[in-house]
Amino acid sequence: MATPSMKRNERITRSSLMVVMVGMGLAFALPFYWLISTSLKSDAQLFVFPPVMIPSPVMWENFALAMTKIPFLMYFKNTMVIVGSTVLGVVISSSLVAYAFARMEWPGKNVWFGVLLATMMIPFPVTMVPMYLVFKNFGWINTFLPLIIPSFFGNAFYIFLLRQFFMTIPHSLSDAARIDGCSEFRIYWNIILPLVKPALLTVGIFQFQASWNDFMGPLIYLNSDKMYTLALGIQQFQGIYNSQWQLLMAASTIMTLPIVIMFFVAQRYFIQGIVMTGIKG
Amino acid sequence: MAMAAKTGGTSKSLRIRRHILGYLFASPWLIGLLAFVAYPVISTIYYSFTQYSVLMPPQWVGLFNYEELFMYDDLFWTSISNTFYYTLISVPLGLAVALGLAVLLNQKLPGLPIFRTIFYLPSIVPVVGMSILWMWLLNPQYGLINGLIHDIFGIQGPGWIADPAWSKPALILMSLWTVGGQMIVFLAGLQGVPSYLYESASIDGASKWRQFWQVTVPMLTPTIFFNLIMGIINGMQTFTQSFIMTNGGPADSTLFYVFYLFNNAFRYFRMGYASAMAIILFIIIFILTLVVLWSSKRWVHYETA
Numbered sequence: 180m181a182t183p184s185m186k187r188n189e190r191i192t193r194s195s196l197m198v199v200m201v202g203m204g205l206a207f208a209l210p211f212y213w214l215i216s217t218s219l220k221s222d223a224q225l226f227v228f229p230p231v232m233i234p235s236p237v238m239w240e241n242f243a244l245a246m247t248k249i250p251f252l253m254y255f256k257n258t259m260v261i262v263g264s265t266v267l268g269v270v271i272s273s274s275l276v277a278y279a280f281a282r283m284e285w286p287g288k289n290v291w292f293g294v295l296l297a298t299m300m301i302p303f304p305v306t307m308v309p310m311y312l313v314f315k316n317f318g319w320i321n322t323f324l325p326l327i328i329p330s331f332f333g334n335a336f337y338i339f340l341l342r343q344f345f346m347t348i349p350h351s352l353s354d355a356a357r358i359d360g361c362s363e364f365r366i367y368w369n370i371i372l373p374l375v376k377p378a379l380l381t382v383g384i385f386q387f388q389a390s391w392n393d394f395m396g397p398l399i400y401l402n403s404d405k406m407y408t409l410a411l412g413i414q415q416f417q418g419i420y421n422s423q424w425q426l427l428m429a430a431s432t433i434m435t436l437p438i439v440i441m442f443f444v445a446q447r448y449f450i451q452g453i454v455m456t457g458i459k460g
Numbered sequence: 461m462a463m464a465a466k467t468g469g470t471s472k473s474l475r476i477r478r479h480i481l482g483y484l485f486a487s488p489w490l491i492g493l494l495a496f497v498a499y500p501v502i503s504t505i506y507y508s509f510t511q512y513s514v515l516m517p518p519q520w521v522g523l524f525n526y527e528e529l530f531m532y533d534d535l536f537w538t539s540i541s542n543t544f545y546y547t548l549i550s551v552p553l554g555l556a557v558a559l560g561l562a563v564l565l566n567q568k569l570p571g572l573p574i575f576r577t578i579f580y581l582p583s584i585v586p587v588v589g590m591s592i593l594w595m596w597l598l599n600p601q602y603g604l605i606n607g608l609i610h611d612i613f614g615i616q617g618p619g620w621i622a623d624p625a626w627s628k629p630a631l632i633l634m635s636l637w638t639v640g641g642q643m644i645v646f647l648a649g650l651q652g653v654p655s656y657l658y659e660s661a662s663i664d665g666a667s668k669w670r671q672f673w674q675v676t677v678p679m680l681t682p683t684i685f686f687n688l689i690m691g692i693i694n695g696m697q698t699f700t701q702s703f704i705m706t707n708g709g710p711a712d713s714t715l716f717y718v719f720y721l722f723n724n725a726f727r728y729f730r731m732g733y734a735s736a737m738a739i740i741l742f743i744i745i746f747i748l749t750l751v752v753l754w755s756s757k758r759w760v761h762y763e764t765a
Contacts, residue, residue, distance in 0.1 A: 230607040276489040285482025309503035332492025392586040431589035
């Protein structure tokens with residue numbers, strides 16, 4: 180069947196596809212290279228045309244310099260307080276609500292689920308102004324509370340995602356526990372949650388990423404330097420040191436690194452989460 | 461008889477107990493729905509009919525905010541046209557690139573995991589870091605992109621974010637770097653296309669190119685549809701990139717809708733005016749979603765197995 184000419188055609192197609200792939204790979208990797216190489220350049224190598232590709236000398240001290248010029252530890256601590264609290268809040272509340280939607284019978288459940296899906300369509304700016312005014316009345320401006328508290332009330336997107344996972348667990352499992360007199364909360368906590376650990380991890384990772392990257396929230400609610408998150412702090416730094424590109428690139432690298440490390444450690448959960456929401460959505 | 465009535469009674473009270481329990485489990489979200497969705501949405505509608513500077517209580521002005529926006533505010537129209545320009549180009553282009561990369565990754569070529577990682581990684585870079593990085597990449601004088609344009613084509617590259625004519629294309633180019641998430645979704649979709657469809661197509665003598673258009677694309681239309689809607693919703697809300705990179709400039713060329721809304725709310729403290737803008741944004745997104753949904757009957761292909 181496969182004639183030599185067909186085989187040759189196949190080989191040509193495959194090598195040209197490989198060329199395209201390598202070209203695209205280079206294009207996508209180049210900004211990363213520029214990020215790292217600039218972060219290691221000296222002042223003298225910055226403003227040169229055409230651009231210098233390889234830093235020489237390699238200025239490792241740029242990283243130390245960036246971390247002292249920006250109150251890095253403080254921003255990092257602030258960020259981690261918010262990230263940690265919202266991850267906890269979102270995982271607990273969303274899993275509880277998702278359990279109700281996936282494994283409990285209550286009147287109006289389907290209608291509420293429709294409402295849940297509909298709320299995902301509401302753009303953030305539609306609730307932004309009143310929420311700001313409410314938190315302002317509470318005296319919560321320039322505290323972390325407006326960024327943390329809402330996460331304890333479930334997130335439509337995560338509830339949807341967890342519900343999909345909960346539904347895959349056979350009902351016989353919870354029925355057996357119910358006959359043994361297990362309370363619904365214990366079934367949720369001791370039986371079902373341990374079975375969906377990967378899904379909880381996915382939600383945790385998503386929330387970590389969202390909270391770590393969040394810019395508009397801190398921008399609206401935090402107004403003193405002491406409260407800034409990394410995202411907001413680095414942006415402010417950019418406004419002041421807008422020509423110190425080597426320091427800006429070092430700061431951006433440091434801010435990106437944890438997310439990249441997390442990706443390499445937990446790749447499976449990243450991909451699984453994206454696929455779950457993208458396909459079944 | 462009496463027995464049956466009794467058991468019926470217990471099971472009824474048991475059922476009510478279970479119903480209450482269901483609501484109890486869902487209560488965090490139900491309370492959140494009230495506090496963080498219903499209340500603010502209704503308030504935004506109310507504020508949109510008022511003049512409200514935070515310092516003074518809101519004053520009812522009827523449709524005045526809407527009238528001013530539509531009739532007298534040129535920046536409002538600028539922000540709408542900027543946002544549409546950006547969304548209508550970056551979303552379809554992004555989908556095409558994401559699909560192209562997914563198809564490439566689906567070809568069983570060597571080094572696949574490495575390429576998948578390279579294509580995916582940009583999409584998880586924090587937007588602040590990414591914006592600062594691209595400001596430097598796009599620097600007209602010393603940036604890498606104009607450096608490469610000079611090296612390859614021997615010409616001077618454009619001013620990118622410093623030039624009103626190039627600032628939106630620059631942001632669109634940047635957005636293409638972050639299509640990794642969509643690419644993963646497409647890749648999963650591709651792996652779900654049953655291989656017998658390709659086999660029978662190639663027996664019928666269809667070329668790879670025709671197989672792509674006649675088999676792959678139709679099978680992926682549900683995924684394209686989902687990514688299209690999410691892309692439009694996100695694109696219409698573009699904010700951070702222009703806030704950090706261009707501050708809306710130059711010459712308001714990257715003043716996107718949500719940026720202008722943000723300015724009205726938190727720079728000029730025109731809460732009523734910003735609320736009216738929020739309501740209009742919601743209506744725009746709603747209409748766009750309905751249009752895509754309505755059109756989907758013509759082009760989205762659902763497998764009826």
